[in-house]
Each structure stands twice: as structure tokens, then as C-alpha cells.
Amino acid sequence: MSNVAVIGAGVMGLAAAYHAARAGHSVTVFEAGPEAGGMAAHFDLDGLSIERFYHFVCKSDVATFALLDQLGLGDRLRWRPTSMGYFTGGELHPWADPVSLLRFPALDPISKLRYGALMWLSAWRDTWDALEHESARAWITRWCGAKVYDLLWRRLFDLKFYEYADNISAAWVWTRIKRLGRSRRSIFQEELGYIEGGSQVLVEALVAAIRAAGGRIVLSTPVEKVVTADGAVVAVRAGGVQHPVDAVISTVPTPFVGAMAPDLPEEWRSRYAAIRNIGVVCVVFKLRRSVSPHFWVNIVDDEISTPGIIQFSNLRPVPDTVVYVPYYMPTTQPRWSWTNDQFIAEALAAIRRVNPSVTAADVLHAQVGRLRYAQPVCPPGFAAMLPPVQTPIRGLQIADTSFYYPEDRGISESVHLGKQMADALAASPLPP
Numbered sequence: 001m002s003n004v005a006v007i008g009a010g011v012m013g014l015a016a017a018y019h020a021a022r023a024g025h026s027v028t029v030f031e032a033g034p035e036a037g038g039m040a041a042h043f044d045l046d047g048l049s050i051e052r053f054y055h056f057v058c059k060s061d062v063a064t065f066a067l068l069d070q071l072g073l074g075d076r077l078r079w080r081p082t083s084m085g086y087f088t089g090g091e092l093h094p095w096a097d098p099v100s101l102l103r104f105p106a107l108d109p110i111s112k113l114r115y116g117a118l119m120w121l122s123a124w125r126d127t128w129d130a131l132e133h134e135s136a137r138a139w140i141t142r143w144c145g146a147k148v149y150d151l152l153w154r155r156l157f158d159l160k161f162y163e164y165a166d167n168i169s170a171a172w173v174w175t176r177i178k179r180l181g182r183s184r185r186s187i188f189q190e191e192l193g194y195i196e197g198g199s200q201v202l203v204e205a206l207v208a209a210i211r212a213a214g215g216r217i218v219l220s221t222p223v224e225k226v227v228t229a230d231g232a233v234v235a236v237r238a239g240g241v242q243h244p245v246d247a248v249i250s251t252v253p254t255p256f257v258g259a260m261a262p263d264l265p266e267e268w269r270s271r272y273a274a275i276r277n278i279g280v281v282c283v284v285f286k287l288r289r290s291v292s293p294h295f296w297v298n299i300v301d302d303e304i305s306t307p308g309i310i311q312f313s314n315l316r317p318v319p320d321t322v323v324y325v326p327y328y329m330p331t332t333q334p335r336w337s338w339t340n341d342q343f344i345a346e347a348l349a350a351i352r353r354v355n356p357s358v359t360a361a362d363v364l365h366a367q368v369g370r371l372r373y374a375q376p377v378c379p380p381g382f383a384a385m386l387p388p389v390q391t392p393i394r395g396l397q398i399a400d401t402s403f404y405y406p407e408d409r410g411i412s413e414s415v416h417l418g419k420q421m422a423d424a425l426a427a428s429p430l431p432p
Contacts, residue, residue: 003244004425005030005236007223007260008251010038011199011411012399014206015067015418016249020425021213028215028245030238032222032252036207039371040411042200045286045322046365050198053282053369054312054324056295057193058183061412063419068195071205076196080315081189082295087354088151090301092292096180097188111148118143122174123181128406131170133380139170155300159307160328161278164377171406172378179407192295194316199411226250226261226396233395247395249421253277253373254400261398264391271387275402279331280374281338283347286364287321291355304350305335320364325350331372340368375409376402389421397421 002025006017009031021027035041039053057064057077068074084096086104094100101112118140131139137157141149157165185191195201207217218238226248227235235242250257254272257264295314299307310324325347329336344366352358379385382405389399399421404413 002026002246002425004028004247004249005223005238005243005245006249006251007236008038009033009036009217009219010251011040011203011206011414012401012418013038013249013251014203014210015415016251016422017210017215017217017418018206018213019419019422020249021210021215023422023426025247025425026214027210028243029210029217030221030223030236031217031219034220036217036219037200037203039374039409040199040203042198042203043367043369045284045367048286048318048320048322049200050284050312050318050322051200052284053280053326053371053374054310055194055199055411056315057195057411058179059191059193060179060182061193061410063416064412067415068202071202071209073195073201073205076201077193078196078316079191079193081185082192082315083190083293085292085294085297086152086300087297087304088300092297092354094294095298096190099188106151107148111145114144115148115152119177119181122177125174125178128171128174131174132383132406134170135166135380136168136170136173137166139173152298152300156298156307159305160375161377162330162333164276164278164330164379167379169378169380169382169406172382172408175406176408179410190295192315198316202411223250223252223260226263226393228263228393228396231392231394233393245395247425248397249425250396250398251400251418251421254398254402255373257398261391261393261396263393268387268391271385272398274385276330276377277373277402278328278375278377279336279370279372281327281329281336281343282369282371283325283327283343283366284369285321285323285325285347285351285366287323287358288362288364289355289358290321291323291351291358297354299350299354301353304353305346306350309351309354323351328375343368373400376400376405378402378405382406389417390424397424 004025006029017027042049086093086095221239223238225237257272258269296310313322401409
């Protein structure tokens with residue numbers, strides 16, 4: 001048994017701590033924030049406990065299923081038919097099934113055929129090596145033509161990635177298509193899952209299991225430094241106190257790594273620093289009125305500055321309509337400094353553009369969540385940019401959501417990598 005410090009109490013950190021504690025290690029989780037859960041944590045939306053940043057489960061999320069079963073929560077997973085819409089040309093169109101594609105008025109038959117072929121083949125493709133060095137823009141244009149890219153994709157990329165939009169990995173986009181394409185009841189019906197009670201149910205179960213195994217979770221206590229000696233971890237300094245440890249698993253965003261682990265070789269710290277991230281401002285509404293019959297709506301409209309809206313209550317049943325309006329952007333953008341009220345006003349305008357029958361009187365409550373490091377930017381060749389999880393310092397593993405690549409951020413990816421890092425403790429020689 002060894003003393004293990006886990007830095008970060010998001011789902012990846014909690015999963016790593018859970019599996020390490022089950023393996024017999026003495027585990028302490030250090031979290032800078034006041035609560036565990038990270039992006040999966042809940043907040044109070046006018047009496048409703050709900051995720052600050054929305055989550056959903058797909059049928060390929062086997063790591064989530066295994067963890068839920070281990071925690072006795074397998075019976076809390078629910079599946080529900082969902083759908084997608086596309087708002088373009090001032091109209092909301094159904095999307096993401098063959099009939100909707102055939103009826104979509106803005107594309108010619110050849111473009112529809114090419115687009116449908118790309119989506120179908122991507123959903124059932126199993127390898128990504130051939131896409132690793134190609135941009136999503138080049139890949140989609142090569143398959144579907146410039147017209148399809150310009151009409152359906154360009155503005156979505158521009159509003160999420162801004163100056164990085166033309167240089168996003170095709171492999172990263174492919175995995176998003178594949179994950180959703182395989183979460184279907186049939187070619188005509190998408191089906192997504194949710195945890196009854198929300199993702200907080202999983203977070204609380206992990207926290208309870210870690211404590212039951214003798215682990216500790218220390219909140220509001222950032223780790224200031226990983227202390228090393230003779231090329232190995234010996235302690236972490238957190239809250240001004242030095243805690244002796246044999247191993248460290250860091251799951252915090254890589255921009256924090258350079259200062260936190262100054263004994264890493266310069267080349268390694270440079271590789272972490274080269275990973276770009278964008279932030280997110282997510283407006284969450286509780287409404288009297290439904291906005292859309294769809295779970296998500298992609299938006300291509302010059303008057304709307306968000307790439308989409310998510311009516312979460314069309315997945316997880318709750319008493320009122322709950323809608324998320326995310327604004328992704330590099331934190332260098334001037335709009336990042338907007339007030340919460342400015343974002344709420346703009347988000348409501350976007351909702352009313354999609355459904356003019358919604359008025360300000362329909363807003364029961366609105367809150368805003370912000371995260372500076374929300375989405376890693378994955379350019380072509382990103383796999384080679386990522387350093388190994390095991391660092392040159394013995395006993396120190398480092399990863400964040402960028403290490404899920406080519407998969408996107410998600411609970412299942414967090415659970416999977418967290419378990420891998422915990423399992424690696426047994427394979428790595430630790431100080432006596």
C-alpha cells in the first residue's frame with residue numbers, strides 16, 4: 001500500500017481515487033474548489049438540482065456502465081429517444097435521420113448523398129489514424145463539398161473555436177460523429193441516456209465510496225507544488241502544508257502544470273504549455289415554455305452568436321423546461337469579460353430567434369456558469385503533441401481532458417482514464 005495524492009476532484013480524479021482506494025492505497029484527493037465533481041457538479045437552479053454543464057450518456061460509454069454497476073447505480077441509468085434540429089435560414093428543421101436529410105431544403109440531392117455517406121461511414125468506422133493529420137475542414141470539404149461545409153459547419157466551428165476554427169483535427173470531429181451515430185435505436189431514432197437524479201448522483205457515490213475505503217477528500221485546498229527528491233515524488237504542498245506521498249495523479253488542466261510541477265524537465269513543461277484551451281460561458285434557463293421538440297439544436301444564423309442550444313429537459317424529465325445556451329470562446333475574446341446579465345440577455349434573444357413565442361415572462365430563472373479551461377483545442381497531429389501520462393518523475397502521472405483525444409470530453413472518458421491511472425500505480429515502481 002502506498003500514499004497517493006490525487007489532484008483535482010472532477011470525475012477523472014474521483015474515478016482515479018476510487019480505483020486506487022479499492023486497490024488498497026491510502027488516497028487523499030485535493031480540490032481547489034469548494035465542491036467535488038468538476039464539470040459534472042450540480043448547482044441549484046431555483047430549487048432544481050441540475051448540472052452546471054450538461055451531460056448525456058451514449059450507448060458506447062462502457063466505462064460509465066461498469067462504474068455505475070460497481071457503485072450499485074446501474075438501475076439509475078435511463079434511456080430516452082432524443083432528436084436534433086438545425087436552425088438555419090430563419091427556420092428550425094428536423095435533423096440527423098435519413099428522412100430529415102432528404103427533406104432539408106437548403107441542399108441539392110448530390111450534396112445530401114455525400115453528406116449522408118460521410119455520416120454513415122463515420123459512425124461505423126473503427127480507426128482514426130488516416131484522419132490524424134487532416135483538418136476537419138479539409139476532410140468534410142473533401143467528402144461533402146465546400147457548399148455543405150459552408151452551410152452546415154463553418155459557422156459552428158467559427159463560433160466555438162474562433163481563430164483555431166480552420167485547424168481542428170478531423171479525427172477529433174470523427175469521434176464525436178461516431179459516438180452519437182452509434183447511440184441510436186435505429187437509423188431513424190437517436191437514443192441517449194441520463195442518470196436518474198443527474199450526474200451529482202454519480203459524484204456523491206464516488207465520494208462516499210472513496211471515504212468508505214479510507215480515502216480523504218480535501219476541498220478548497222489547491223496543490224501549490226509537487227515536491228520531488230532524487231527524481232521521485234516525495235510530497236505535495238497544499239494549503240501551505242506539506243503532505244508526504246509516494247505517488248501523485250494530477251487531473252487538473254495542463255495550464256496549471258508548469259507552476260505546480262517545476263521539477264519537470266523544461267521540454268515536458270513546454271509540451272503542456274503548448275496545449276491550447278478555450279473557455280465556456282454557459283447560460284442555464286428554467287422556462288415556463290418549451291423552446292424546441294429537440295434535445296439539441298445546431299444554429300447557423302448571422303444574428304445568433306452561439307452554435308446551438310440544448311433543451312436538457314427533453315432528455316432528463318424535470319418539472320419545467322431547462323435550456324442550456326453555451327458560448328465557447330478563447331478567453332482572449334472581448335466578450336469573455338461580459339457580465340452575466342449580458343450573456344443572459346443575448347442567450348434569451350437567441351432562444352426567441354429560434355422560437356419567437358418564448359418571451360421574457362417565460363423565464364423563471366437563469367444562471368451562468370463559467371469555466372476558463374473547458375475545451376482543449378486539438379489540431380491535426382495532436383496525438384504527437386501529448387506527452388505520456390507517466391512523467392519522467394517517478395510516481396507522477398499527469399493528464400487532463402485533452403488526453404482523451406481523439407475522444408471529446410465526457411464522463412465515460414474521465415472514468416476510463418482515471419481507472420487507467422490508478423491501475424498504473426501497481427505497474428510503476430514506487431519509493432520504498
